[in-house]
Amino acid sequence: MRQIKLFIACSLDGYIARTDGSIDWLFTDGDYGYTDFIRSIDILIMGRKTYEHLLHMVTDYPHQDKQTLVLSHTRAGSRDAHAQFVSGPVRDLVEPLRHTPGGDIWLVGGAEVVRDFLAEGLIDEFILSYHPLLLGSGIPLFLPQSRPISLRLEETLAFPSGLVQLRYRHLPGSV
Amino acid sequence: MRQIKLFIACSLDGYIARTDGSIDWLFTDGDYGYTDFIRSIDILIMGRKTYEHLLHMVTDYPHQDKQTLVLSHTRAGSRDAHAQFVSGPVRDLVEPLRHTPGGDIWLVGGAEVVRDFLAEGLIDEFILSYHPLLLGSGIPLFLPQSRPISLRLEETLAFPSGLVQLRYRHLPGSV
Numbered sequence: 001m002r003q004i005k006l007f008i009a010c011s012l013d014g015y016i017a018r019t020d021g022s023i024d025w026l027f028t029d030g031d032y033g034y035t036d037f038i039r040s041i042d043i044l045i046m047g048r049k050t051y052e053h054l055l056h057m058v059t060d061y062p063h064q065d066k067q068t069l070v071l072s073h074t075r076a077g078s079r080d081a082h083a084q085f086v087s088g089p090v091r092d093l094v095e096p097l098r099h100t101p102g103g104d105i106w107l108v109g110g111a112e113v114v115r116d117f118l119a120e121g122l123i124d125e126f127i128l129s130y131h132p133l134l135l136g137s138g139i140p141l142f143l144p145q146s147r148p149i150s151l152r153l154e155e156t157l158a159f160p161s162g163l164v165q166l167r168y169r170h171l172p173g174s175v
Numbered sequence: 176m177r178q179i180k181l182f183i184a185c186s187l188d189g190y191i192a193r194t195d196g197s198i199d200w201l202f203t204d205g206d207y208g209y210t211d212f213i214r215s216i217d218i219l220i221m222g223r224k225t226y227e228h229l230l231h232m233v234t235d236y237p238h239q240d241k242q243t244l245v246l247s248h249t250r251a252g253s254r255d256a257h258a259q260f261v262s263g264p265v266r267d268l269v270e271p272l273r274h275t276p277g278g279d280i281w282l283v284g285g286a287e288v289v290r291d292f293l294a295e296g297l298i299d300e301f302i303l304s305y306h307p308l309l310l311g312s313g314i315p316l317f318l319p320q321s322r323p324i325s326l327r328l329e330e331t332l333a334f335p336s337g338l339v340q341l342r343y344r345h346l347p348g349s350v
Contacts, residue, residue: 012303012326012343013317014189025323118309128187132328132343134293136320142188145311148200151187153307153337162328164341168187168307 003104004045004094004122006114007037008141009129015138016109021053025133027161032129041066042103045094047113048072051083054108069093071113091120115143124170126151132162178279179220179269179297181289182212183316184304190313191284196228200308202336207304216241217278220269222288223247226258229283244268246288266295290318299345301326307337 009026010016017023044063046054051070055061061068061082068083076087086093090113097105107117117123128141151168158164184201185191192198219238221229226245230236236243236257243258251262261268265288272280282292292298303316326343333339 011323012341013320130341132326134317134320134324134326136323142309145188145309148186148311149309151307151309151337153333153339156331156333156339158328158331162326162343164328164331164339166187166305166339168337 002043002098002100002102003124004098004107004117005037005041005104005125005127006107006109006117006123007034007127008109008114009131010141011131011133011135011138013134013136014141015135016111016141017053017139018135019138021049021139025131025135027131027163029161030159032159032163032165033127033157037127038106040104041106043067043069043097043105044108045069045071045105045113046108047110048075048085050108050110050113055082071116089120090116090122094122111139111141111143114141115145118142118145118149121149121170125154126166126168126170128166128168130164130166132164177218177273177275177277178299179273179282179292180212180216180279180300180302181282181284181292181298182209182302183284183289184306185316186306186308186310186313188309188311189316190310191286191316192228192314193310194313196224196314200306200310202306202338204336205334207334207338207340208302208332212302213281215279216281218242218244218272218280219283220244220246220280220288221283222285223250223260225283225285225288230257246291264295265291265297269297284316286314286316286318289316290320293317293320293324296324296345300329301341301343301345303341303343305339305341307339 070083075085150171155167245258250260325346330342
């Protein structure tokens with residue numbers, strides 16, 4: 001079964017971007033496992049704002065070779081050159097996908113999409129790259145949830161830059 | 176000079192306690208460096224709510240051999256059997272203390288006290304024990320700050336329980 005993986009960078013105080021969405025504070029001196037990670041991925045899922053922010057940052061969409069699903073209430077059912085817009089309960093959306101053969105699914109973000117997937121216990125793996133920085137404010141990685149979720153630590157990597165990458169798996173039996 | 180150290184446990188989503196203040200989710204199967212840490216400490220500083228919560232949890236106050244300062248607007252100037260109540264700008268409070276000889280200062284918490292010390296760049300060392308758990312809601316470790324603060328990663332420890340302890344130092348030159 002395809003795994004759903006959250007691969008995301010954040011500040012030590014849990015922000016994925018500044019309040020205006022900017023990520024200029026992210027380390028760019030290395031790939032921090034990204035190249036290996038993206039090779040395992042066939043499908044990307046992200047929120048509309050994340051998608052638009054990504055398009056705004058790049059000249060060419062970097063994931064042409066993969067399937068991109070963008071969660072959007074207003075554009076659901078349509079597609080553009082890179083992505084297919086979808087909506088609806090996330091479980092209904094991803095359960096059929098998970099059971100087709102192929103590479104894993106990257107849950108790109110942002111916060112609301114992460115919250116919706118978490119609430120359904122749909123994130124199998126968490127690869128979190130904590131930057132050695134307290135941003136002070138911004139867009140949080142984890143929005144409030146109604147229930148605790150237990151994780152199992154799989155790996156800890158510390159890089160010379162001070163970035164710490166923590167890898168967790170969802171504990172079967174918890175939400 | 177005495178160092179001011181934040182030694183604190185939190186969930187992966189950055190909470191130090193459930194909304195009602197309870198910390199029943201903290202690991203108690205080991206001391207996670209606490210014994211060594213507390214030996215280096217001569218002075219504890221905490222907020223009033225943290226202090227009252229601590230008193231509520233224990234039969235005997237565990238830090239009789241140390242000086243305890245409790246930040247409280249309403250009780251400032253008084254003391255009880257264990258603590259001296261103080262108020263005022265935190266810099267004015269701790270700068271004189273830091274320059275007296277002796278062991279280090281443990282900034283116990285909670286969130287508002289951490290925020291006030293952070294805002295003044297007064298935390299020298301951060302020892303954060305991340306539990307492998309998303310609590311979903313609770314009292315946050317880091318409240319919003321007006322400025323980013325850069326840290327230097329000093330040490331990463333991963334325990335068999337899944338707890339990850341990250342140790343950072345305040346980067347001189349940043350806030």
